[in-house]
Amino acid sequence: MAARSATSMRVRAGDGQPQGGFTALVTSLPGLIIARLLILAVFLLFWEYASGTLISRFWVSAPSAIFGMLVTWFTDGSIWPHLEATLLAMGVGYLIGCGLGVGCGLMLGFLPMVQRIVMPYVSGLYALPKIALAPLLVIILGIDIPSKIALVAITTMFLLLYSTLDGIRDVDRDLVQTLRLMGATRAEIIRKVLIPATLPWIFTGMRVAVRYAFTAAVLGELIAANQGVGYLIEANAGLYDATGVFAGVFIIVVFSVAMTELLTRVEGRRAPPA
Amino acid sequence: MTGRSVVSTDQAVRTKAGERRAVLVWQIAFGLGALALWELTGRVFGSTWTSLPSQIAQRLLLWGGTDLFRHVYVTLTEVFVGLALGTVAGVVAGLALGRTQTLALVLRPIIVTLYSVPLVTMAPLLILWFGLEMESKIVLVTVVVFFLMFFNTFAGVQSIDPLLVTTLDLMGATTLERYRKVIAPAAMAWIFSGIKIALPYALSAATTGELLGGSYGLGTLLSRAGSQFDMTGLYTALIVLLVIGILLSEGVAFVENHLLRWRHVAE
Amino acid sequence: MEPVSAALPEKINFSGVGKTFFVRGTEVQALQPIDLAVRAREFVALVGPSGCGKSTLLNLVAGLLQPSEGSVTYDGKPVQGLNFRVGYMTQKDTLLPWRSAADNIGVSLELHCRSVSKAERAERIAAMVDLVGLSGFENHFPGELSGGMRKRVALARTLIYEPETLLMDEPFGALDAQLKLVMQDQLQRITQDRKMTVLFVTHDLGEAIAIGDRVVVFSGRPGRIRAIRDVTLPRPRDVFRMRFSEEFSRLHEELWDELKDEVVKGTDI
Numbered sequence: 001m002a003a004r005s006a007t008s009m010r011v012r013a014g015d016g017q018p019q020g021g022f023t024a025l026v027t028s029l030p031g032l033i034i035a036r037l038l039i040l041a042v043f044l045l046f047w048e049y050a051s052g053t054l055i056s057r058f059w060v061s062a063p064s065a066i067f068g069m070l071v072t073w074f075t076d077g078s079i080w081p082h083l084e085a086t087l088l089a090m091g092v093g094y095l096i097g098c099g100l101g102v103g104c105g106l107m108l109g110f111l112p113m114v115q116r117i118v119m120p121y122v123s124g125l126y127a128l129p130k131i132a133l134a135p136l137l138v139i140i141l142g143i144d145i146p147s148k149i150a151l152v153a154i155t156t157m158f159l160l161l162y163s164t165l166d167g168i169r170d171v172d173r174d175l176v177q178t179l180r181l182m183g184a185t186r187a188e189i190i191r192k193v194l195i196p197a198t199l200p201w202i203f204t205g206m207r208v209a210v211r212y213a214f215t216a217a218v219l220g221e222l223i224a225a226n227q228g229v230g231y232l233i234e235a236n237a238g239l240y241d242a243t244g245v246f247a248g249v250f251i252i253v254v255f256s257v258a259m260t261e262l263l264t265r266v267e268g269r270r271a272p273p274a
Numbered sequence: 275m276t277g278r279s280v281v282s283t284d285q286a287v288r289t290k291a292g293e294r295r296a297v298l299v300w301q302i303a304f305g306l307g308a309l310a311l312w313e314l315t316g317r318v319f320g321s322t323w324t325s326l327p328s329q330i331a332q333r334l335l336l337w338g339g340t341d342l343f344r345h346v347y348v349t350l351t352e353v354f355v356g357l358a359l360g361t362v363a364g365v366v367a368g369l370a371l372g373r374t375q376t377l378a379l380v381l382r383p384i385i386v387t388l389y390s391v392p393l394v395t396m397a398p399l400l401i402l403w404f405g406l407e408m409e410s411k412i413v414l415v416t417v418v419v420f421f422l423m424f425f426n427t428f429a430g431v432q433s434i435d436p437l438l439v440t441t442l443d444l445m446g447a448t449t450l451e452r453y454r455k456v457i458a459p460a461a462m463a464w465i466f467s468g469i470k471i472a473l474p475y476a477l478s479a480a481t482t483g484e485l486l487g488g489s490y491g492l493g494t495l496l497s498r499a500g501s502q503f504d505m506t507g508l509y510t511a512l513i514v515l516l517v518i519g520i521l522l523s524e525g526v527a528f529v530e531n532h533l534l535r536w537r538h539v540a541e
Numbered sequence: 542m543e544p545v546s547a548a549l550p551e552k553i554n555f556s557g558v559g560k561t562f563f564v565r566g567t568e569v570q571a572l573q574p575i576d577l578a579v580r581a582r583e584f585v586a587l588v589g590p591s592g593c594g595k596s597t598l599l600n601l602v603a604g605l606l607q608p609s610e611g612s613v614t615y616d617g618k619p620v621q622g623l624n625f626r627v628g629y630m631t632q633k634d635t636l637l638p639w640r641s642a643a644d645n646i647g648v649s650l651e652l653h654c655r656s657v658s659k660a661e662r663a664e665r666i667a668a669m670v671d672l673v674g675l676s677g678f679e680n681h682f683p684g685e686l687s688g689g690m691r692k693r694v695a696l697a698r699t700l701i702y703e704p705e706t707l708l709m710d711e712p713f714g715a716l717d718a719q720l721k722l723v724m725q726d727q728l729q730r731i732t733q734d735r736k737m738t739v740l741f742v743t744h745d746l747g748e749a750i751a752i753g754d755r756v757v758v759f760s761g762r763p764g765r766i767r768a769i770r771d772v773t774l775p776r777p778r779d780v781f782r783m784r785f786s787e788e789f790s791r792l793h794e795e796l797w798d799e800l801k802d803e804v805v806k807g808t809d810i
Contacts, residue, residue: 035380059403117300121308127519128512129478132493134485135500136508140323215392222398223485223497230395234486237398245399253391260390441635444603445702446625446654455648459639536639536682 061243069247083251085228089145090217093152094209100153101160102202108161109168109198110190122161130155130216134223148220148228155216156209163205167198207263214259218252229255325506333510341490346514348490352408352480353522356415357472364420365465368427378428389425393418394479397486411483411491418479422472423465430464463534470526477519492518552706552738553579553602557611560597570763571597574611577757577766584732584739586749588796589759589767590803595742596632597764599708602740603629615706625654628704630712634695636683642694643670643679649702669697672727688715693724700731706738713748725752725780733776746800750792751780758799768799 044063051062073079108115134151141147171194179189221230229251236244309327316326334342371378378385397414404410438456447455484493492515499507559574572594579585587595600606601613604624613620615627636645647666650657657665670679673693683691692715699707712728713721729752732739743749749756750772758768774788783789 032379036383039380039384116297117304120301121305124516124520127474127523128516129474129481129519131478131482131485132496132512132515135496136512139500139503139505139508211390211392215395218392218395219482222395222482224500233395233398237402240402242399242402245402249396249399252395253387256390256392257387260386435635437631437633437635438637440605441629441631442648442652443623444605444625444627444629445649445652447652448654451652455651456637459637463639534639536684 057242058240059242061246065243066246066250069243070250073247079232079251082227082229082232085145085148085225086214086217086221086230089148089220089228090152090213092145093149093217094156094213096149097153097156097213098160098206098209101157101205102164104157105161105164105168105202106195106198109165109194115165122158126158126162130158131219131223134220137220138224143224143226148217148225151220152213152216155212159209159212160202160205163201163208164198167201168194170201171197207266210259210263211256214256321505323505325509329506330510330513333506334513337510342514345490345492345495346518348408348488349477349480349484349492349515349518352411352415352483352491353473353476356412356480357419357469357476359412360416360419360472360476361423361465361469363416364423364468365427365461367420368424369431369461371424372428372431385428388421393421394475394482397479397483401483401486406487407489408491411480411488414483415476415479418475419472422475423468426464426468426471427461430461430468433464434460463537466530466534470530473522473526474519477522481515549581549583551578552581552583552616553740554614554617555598555601555611556614558598558601558608558613559610560594560601560606561609573763573765575764575766577769579738579740581738582736584729584741584752584754586741586743586753586756587759588743588746588749588756588800589764590761590800591744592762593759593803594762594764595759596710599629599710599740599742602706602708603627626704627706627708628699628702629708630695630699630710632710632714634683634691636691636694636698638683641680641682642675642686642690645683645694646670646697646701648698655702665701669701672700672731673697674723689717689720692716696724696728703735704737706740707732708740710742711744712741714743714745721748722780728752729780730777746793746796747784750789750796751778751783756792756796758796759803761803767803768796770796 047060048063051057051060057065108118130151133154134147137147137150141150175197176189176193179193184192217228218230221228222234225231225234229248233245233248233252236242236248312324313327316324321329371381394414396417397410400414400417401410404413434457438460439452442452442456480491481493481496484491485497486493488494492511495511496508496515499505499511555575555577557574557576558572559570560572562569562571577585587598589595597606601608602615602620602624604620604622615624637648640648643666646669647662649655650662650665666679670676673696675690675693675697678686678690683694686694692712696712699709713724716724725748731737741749741753746756753772756770756772757766758770759765760767770792772788772792774783774786
């Protein structure tokens with residue numbers, strides 16, 4: 001094996017890329033998948049082995065225990081209320097935030113003078129970590145879902161406000177001039193140029209905002225809540241139960257990856273035909 | 275340049291400056307008006323929920339005399355130490371993986387996974403491991419910054435125009451000169467834009483960690499005020515955090531404008 | 542001044558040079574085997590439709606590519622590795638975006654192998670800035686300059702270290718018509734003064750005749766030499782007026798006949 005890889009290294013050296021047996025393995029698709037699965041397997045096995053021998057189970061739990069806990073959560077159904085709470089807070093907050101953000105963005109975009117006066121304050125507020133609002137929202141709206149909805153909505157609103165404004169700023173001025181010369185009224189310009197030209201920006205903003213909405217929902221639940229995936233993690237952390245924390249984190253990881261995958265697909269479909 | 279220009283442009287410049295001054299006046303008026311409205315509605319309809327600007331100002335003075343600065347110091351330490359550690363590690367890892375394509379290919383699913391997960395939600399785990407004090411928050415900030423810098427560097431390495439390198443090579447540049455004249459300045463640009471992106475995340479991560487527990491830091495101050503239903507304290511802490519957020523983002527923009535002026539003039 | 546004497550030694554020689562690329566597993570012939578000899582201090586203009594392998598020729602001389610067949614020699618020796626005796630002005634201006642125009646022009650003089658004193662560097666940069674007409678823009682970044690100005694910075698950067706051979710790939714393509722003439726005029730003066738050898742790629746036949754000692758017309762892909770003509774117009778030439786001369790018109794007509802088939806054949810120029 002060693003001899004073979006040495007040969008392949010020499011033969012391909014001319015391409016300017018060092019190539020070894022490892023490279024030869026991963027250049028084929030099945031080989032690549034095997035290499036990836038191998039890394040995952042080694043990682044999990046090492047974790048399982050190290051837990052209880054190299055380091056106390058108390059700190060790192062173990063893959064088998066985490067898997068067991070996940071199975072329990074799903075079989076006894078105790079996970080569903082939490083998932084539901086998180087997704088509800090995320091979804092409702094997202095929709096409200098998108099509406100407010102686009103609304104405010106269009107308003108400020110069509111009133112340039114107001115925009116110039118208000119924007120320094122908006123970008124100032126934007127510099128505040130949104131999560132810092134959680135305690136305030138909990139006091140005003142209570143520990144239940146509405147305070148999480150508000151946090152998600154505020155986070156989403158800022159993102160959409162900015163992407164809408166970017167979209168309006170990006171509108172071709174010459175195009176507007178040309179239409180004005182053709183005799184278009186202000187309302188017609190807004191309807192026929194500004195809004196269609198801004199739409200792609202709004203969609204991009206909406207796509208980006210999904211992840212932030214999810215993060216905001218989970219963080220809100222971490223800080224203060226009585227249900228939700230974030231609450232589940234924080235409650236287990238409070239009990240010093242690493243298994244529960246990891247199981248919760250695992251759910252977040254799976255959900256995030258699925259979401260990213262979905263959004264990438266949507267993006268691919270929306271791409272303009274070449 | 276405008277000093278010797280013809281009268282008409284001179285006038286245009288003057289009206290523009292005048293307009294800018296008018297906008298500034300309106301901006302200040304808007305801010306003061308909002309504060310006055312806040313104070314007034316609070317006094318007329320009760321200030322249980324909204325507190326009052328005057329009370330917040332008093333609280334700020336009161337805290338300024340005690341340990342407000344210690345809270346600020348702790349939060350900023352977490353942000354900057356985490357930022358420094360995360361940046362160094364992220365840039366090194368990004369450079370290393372950006373140049374070894376094979377390893378990057380194999381690790382791709384892991385990279386993609388870590389990219390899509392909001393790492394700040396790992397805060398409880400890190401607090402479990404590293405305790406409630408500064409260490410856990412520094413680790414949290416480091417982790418968040420690390421991945422942002424890593425992705426930025428990883429993409430940056432692959433975006434250097436090979437023609438720039440070739441041009442210098444043909445002039446007879448040595449490997450060291452190639453790094454000093456092309457790679458390093460190009461890297462500066464993306465490292466800096468990475469820091470600019472990472473800074474708000476770092477502040478957010480530190481705050482999140484502090485909200486979950488600790489004895490000092492602005493997040494701690496917030497959660498303490500919250501648990502005592504102390505609205506004035508809550509707003510005061512929020513305003514301090516807001517000011518820090520603004521100063522950090524303005525600061526990084528200022529440094530960027532000076533260090534990377536060439537990037538802005540292109541637009 | 543008389544045209545370059547044929548007695549001067551040979552500088553660059555292509556003998557049976559062909560180049561084939563592999564694009565996603567399929568073979569694409571960029572250059573059919575060609576023979577061409579370039580004498581020292583000669584100004585050779587290569588003209589032909591886009592994608593006929595002219596740039597490939599320059600890359601071969603610079604040592605950025607190796608020929609698939611035949612051999613390229615420089616001063617009688619095969620080109621192996623990078624050829625540090627050429628200055629290469631690529632089609633895309635490869636300015637360093639973080640350096641001002643002046644610092645871009647002077648970058649070669651900062652390198653160890655060409656290093657000069659700071660004072661001399663400043664002096665030579667100033668002379669170059671003056672020469673290419675960039676006075677007042679020395680401290681602008683590439684991002685602040687127009688396409689034409691960037692080209693001039695790239696030209697100055699290539700000329701400043703006085704390489705004995707210049708490889709130029711459509712250097713004036715992006716310039717407006719007037720500026721193009723000014724730059725052609727300056728280029729022929731400089732290369733004459735400094736006794737440089739030049740390989741100049743263009744798709745503008747008029748430009749090729751105006752500044753070349755010899756014009757080589759290429760056919761479309763795969764590239765091959767279609768015609769070679771000497772331009773016997775005396776130097777220094779007046780690029781502004783020579784277009785009305787009889788020899789210019791005659792050469793233009795003659796070579797255009799060769800080129801136009803290719804232009805029509807090729808989809809892009």
